[in-house]
Structure formats: C-alpha cells, structure tokens
Amino acid sequence: MKPTETLLNGILDEVRPLIGQGKVANYIPALAEVPASKLGIAVCYNDGEIIQAGDSQESFSIQSISKVLSLTLAMALYEPDELWARVGKEPSGQAFNSMIQLELENGIPRNPFINPGAIVISDMLYSRLCAPQYRMLELVRELSCNPQIVYDKIVANSEMQHSDRNASIAYLMRSFGNFNNEVMPVLNNYFSYCALKMSCVDLARTFSYLANKGQPLGAKTPIISQTQSKHINALLATCGLYDGAGEFAYRVGMPGKSGVGGGIVAIVPGEMTIAVWSPELDQSGNSLVGTAALEKLSARIGRSIF
Numbered sequence: 001m002k003p004t005e006t007l008l009n010g011i012l013d014e015v016r017p018l019i020g021q022g023k024v025a026n027y028i029p030a031l032a033e034v035p036a037s038k039l040g041i042a043v044c045y046n047d048g049e050i051i052q053a054g055d056s057q058e059s060f061s062i063q064s065i066s067k068v069l070s071l072t073l074a075m076a077l078y079e080p081d082e083l084w085a086r087v088g089k090e091p092s093g094q095a096f097n098s099m100i101q102l103e104l105e106n107g108i109p110r111n112p113f114i115n116p117g118a119i120v121i122s123d124m125l126y127s128r129l130c131a132p133q134y135r136m137l138e139l140v141r142e143l144s145c146n147p148q149i150v151y152d153k154i155v156a157n158s159e160m161q162h163s164d165r166n167a168s169i170a171y172l173m174r175s176f177g178n179f180n181n182e183v184m185p186v187l188n189n190y191f192s193y194c195a196l197k198m199s200c201v202d203l204a205r206t207f208s209y210l211a212n213k214g215q216p217l218g219a220k221t222p223i224i225s226q227t228q229s230k231h232i233n234a235l236l237a238t239c240g241l242y243d244g245a246g247e248f249a250y251r252v253g254m255p256g257k258s259g260v261g262g263g264i265v266a267i268v269p270g271e272m273t274i275a276v277w278s279p280e281l282d283q284s285g286n287s288l289v290g291t292a293a294l295e296k297l298s299a300r301i302g303r304s305i306f
C-alpha cells in the first residue's frame with residue numbers, strides 16, 4: 001500500500017503524545033534551542049512523487065545524516081581497497097562519539113557512520129578535493145533539487161567551539177597514522193557537513209538514489225553504481241543507528257541514518273525514501289518520536305527489508 005497524506009497525518013497524531021519522553025541534544029548548544037514540538041515527515045517515491053505531513057518543509061540541522069553523503073563522495077574518489085583500509089564495515093555497539101574501540105583497534109574506526117569513521121572520511125575528502133565544502137553543497141543542492149540549501153554557520157561554529165571530543169578522536173587516529181591532514185581544517189569541514197540545513201522533503205529527495213540503485217531523481221546518470229548503493233544500504237542497516245541499530249532494524253526494518261538534530265532517513269530499496277524529523281532523542285542519540293513514526297509507517301504499509 002502507498003502511504004497517503006491522510007495516513008502520514010494520522011501517524012504524526014498517534015506519535016505526538018510521545019514528545020516529552022526524549023531529550024533535545026544540548027551538547028551542541030545551538031541545537032538545544034530547537035523547539036521539541038517540531039514534527040515532520042516526507043516520503044519520496046522513486047517516480048518523484050512526494051507525500052508529506054507536519055513540519056516537513058522546515059529546515060533543520062541534518063548532523064550525522066551527512067555522513068552518508070560524505071561516504072558517497074569518498075566512494076567516487078577512492079578505490080574500495082584504499083577506502084576500506086582506513087575504515088571498517090562493522091557495527092560498533094558503542095556511542096557515536098566513543099573513543100574506546102579506536103584505541104583498541106589501532107585507530108581504524110569500526111564504520112563510516114560513527115564520528116571517528118566520518119572524520120576519517122572527511123580527511124580523505126580533504127586530500128582529494130580542492131574545495132570539499134563547496135563540492136558537498138553542490139551535491140546536496142543537485143540531489144535535493146533545492147538550490148537554497150546552505151550550511152548553518154551558527155551550528156557549525158557552535159560545534160567548533162565544543163570540538164574537544166571530535167578533535168581528540170582525530171588526533172588519536174593521527175597518532176596511529178590514519179589521518180593525513182591538519183586536524184582543525186578537516187574538522188571545520190566535517191562540522192559544516194553536519195550543519196547542513198535541510199527539510200524532510202529535501203532529505204527524502206536527496207537520498208532517493210539509495211532507493212533507486214544509485215540513480216538520483218532528476219539526474220541523467222547514476223551518482224554511484226548499483227553495487228555501491230547496495231553497499232551503502234547494507235552499512236546503513238547494520239551501522240546507521242549506532243548502538244541502536246539492532247532495535248531500529250527490529251522495529252522499523254529499513255536501512256536508515258539518524259542525526260542528533262532529530263532527523264532520520266529510511267530507505268525502501270526499489271520503492272521510496274522516507275525522512276522524519278522530531279528533535280528529542282533516545283539514549284542512543286536517535287530521534288525517539290521519529291523512530292516511532294517510522295515503526296508505525298512500516299507496519300501500516302507493510303514494508304521492511306526483512
């Protein structure tokens with residue numbers, strides 16, 4: 001069954017009472033100011049049709065959802081052997097900003113979707129692109145068909161001012177020889193990617209290439225191959241929700257990626273891309289109400305990869 005706007009509105013009404021059970025991220029002070037009551041959802045079919053409800057057109061900080069875009073760019077720039085020598089493909093079972101495994105595993109992050117993995121990928125982009133921030137912006141504007149997308153400089157600066165943990169992660173990886181550039185300029189790029197401001201509609205359109213074998217909406221050629229798209233979806237299904245990946249697979253059953261801004265993107269390969277936004281997070285840093293909305297949607301439309 002195809003979701004309709006009525007179905008999406010109904011699901012938002014059902015999950016709205018859960019607002020208050022999670023916590024808006026406050027370790028990045030600029031994010032703490034976002035009202036907890038925001039709630040939006042958008043579905044983009046592979047034919048380009050969009051169905052939406054709630055605050056689906058309001059922009060928010062995509063945070064770690066950007067890690068998927070960084071990996072996509074890196075896959076186009078590096079041979080698989082070069083890329084996967086520097087970052088793994090296994091779930092971490094640890095918090096997204098944990099350093100414990102990094103020390104024990106010689107500075108090689110478990111996967112590209114935890115902070116250490118995305119920071120290594122940012123280092124790789126920095127080495128091969130002359131203007132990585134510009135290239136990223138160009139990519140999201142093209143994929144979302146929205147030329148208005150910008151970096152939120154207030155959020156990026158707020159992260160830069162509270163960067164001790166991410167900087168420690170980068171320096172630790174450098175001590176193991178898994179970081180090739182100066183730490184702060186690379187982190188500056190990483191924070192900008194996280195500070196991209198996008199709406200649920202923008203996100204659902206942007207990530208439609210993962211539901212469509214690497215082929216973005218509105219572009220003539222695929223941005224990645226069908227095999228690379230399968231690879232990213234597999235990593236999203238196992239690692240996209242951090243130490244909450246198993247719970248998300250159990251409840252929602254779709255490859256997905258969350259961000260501490262409260263957004264989650266979920267993919268139904270071959271069919272549709274879904275984006276939800278609700279700022280309060282659960283203990284793993286994933287949107288609490290967003291996960292509940294996706295769980296209900298997956299049950300109502302009978303879609304899951306399992």
Ligand code: DON
Pocket residue numbers: 062063064065096097115159166191194258259260261284285286
């Ligand atoms: O580096 C950080 O901690 C944030 N910019 C991104 C973390 C994040 O979104 C984790 N997601 N749930």
